[in-house]
Amino acid sequence: MAFLCSSLPSSSSIAIFGDPNTDGSSRSYLSIPSLKLRFRPVAASSHICAPAIDKSTFVISESVSEDELWAAACLRVRTFNELNPSAYNIQDHRRYLAEREFEALKERTSGKREGFTRVACINATLPLSQLSSSFEDLCSACKFSDGIEDRVVVGSLDLNQCRWLPDEIAGTKPEGIGVDFARAYLSNVCVAKELHRNGVGYKLIDKSKRVAGEWDNEAAKSLYMKSGFEQETAEPAWQARYLNRPQRLLLWLALPTSPIMSM
Template identity: 60%
Template sequence: MALLFSLPPPSSPSSSSPSFSSHCFSISLSSGHQSGRRIRFLPVAATTTTHNRQHSIPLDKSSLAVAEASEEDQLWAAACLRVRSFYDFQDSSYGIHERIAGKRKGFKRVSCINATLPLSQLSSSANDLCAACKFTSNGEDRVVVGTLDLNRCLWLPEEIAGTKPEGIEAGFGRAYLSNVCVARELHRNGLGYDIVTKSKIVAEEWGITDLYVHVAVGNEPAKNLYMKSGFIHENDEPAWQARFLDRPRRILLWIGLPCTNEL
């Protein structure tokens, strides 16, 4: 099951300040969960995202789990964290639009990778986060505190495409990170680095040789995160494309990965 973001036109601009967004898709859940609710999102331009400088809650990461998500409750919690990070969202006036999970055209494979912590570790210091992003797994209440999507595909919609690998292997060996975010209360705890590191491990298991991420030209915290993770500059979005899409310009970062599994 995958998280895919389908973004209808918004009625007003977002006022939120997410940290590490790359690109936004739509959530796709099986039809039995929270049926009938709908949500309208505003797509976040990666170049407008900034690092939130508010006070950060220090963490004991001994109970942190970073893994691919498959259970609906956890996917739902991840979607709520993304909404909370990327959009000006009020639960009283919005809902989640659900569809039966399926494969997005042009995408070979998509995985949601989450960082989660026990609810008991956060409940006294981050009530809003716990209420919005909680899920239950194997009888334990946990909270999604960081999330991203790993997408095996040739390109992301409305983004410049990577150039590696070339030829017939490109569709199987190339992947992109998207929807990268960390709960604002928990910035500066290395959670962004943790989920990006896990995404590289999963990508290697898929046989990905070339991993990409788009980031805003002016988003220094995000660029620092990715470069700390080993990414280097490959390309710049043309200024005309950014103007046409009415967004700040982006750059494309790349990292080469060892192929440890079959394509």
């Protein structure tokens, strides 16, 4: 599974390709098994003191409700737009931008956007109780209820399974059969400025790698099933998560035996 990341503000833009080989160039590469990350420098962000947050309360997951999608859309408007808070009718303009992003998110994640096999909105959230009154603007804009408690979306990205992202650099790896399901792109990567330096961006990208691995595994399983294989067993899901890789499956196929010809 290959990735291309775009829209990573106040940090570095990261391109991730499913190619385990380094190219020996002088550019800065960080190699990990079956992935290569290339960092393209952008303007450095100003120093922001990280608040004291109980990191065990972070939840990194795919969005499952429209309320959470709306909160994610609001965070993106807040992150990607330099808006003057004292400008005339600014709140109406923010809502207009959020509504546009919300409708686009719903279209993509529901599978209605042409050219996308599937899209997942992956969010980092915190309980509202974890955020002090100094986070009032973030909480009011990006709060939602998960049915149990009020939470706040503090980081977000889109994981897109497609051949290429519109208006972006088109990837070329991996090549060959199955590239439609073997390539994924990250986009709209953002973290609330109040939560910088809490590892939120890393958590989002790590989750997206695991989801993409599951997608890749599902597509490969479908290919085998269509070829006549049957699933016999699978390794425990906890073991795959612990080893940070897709769950392994044991498939089997009965082959016809050739009759022994008598002389």
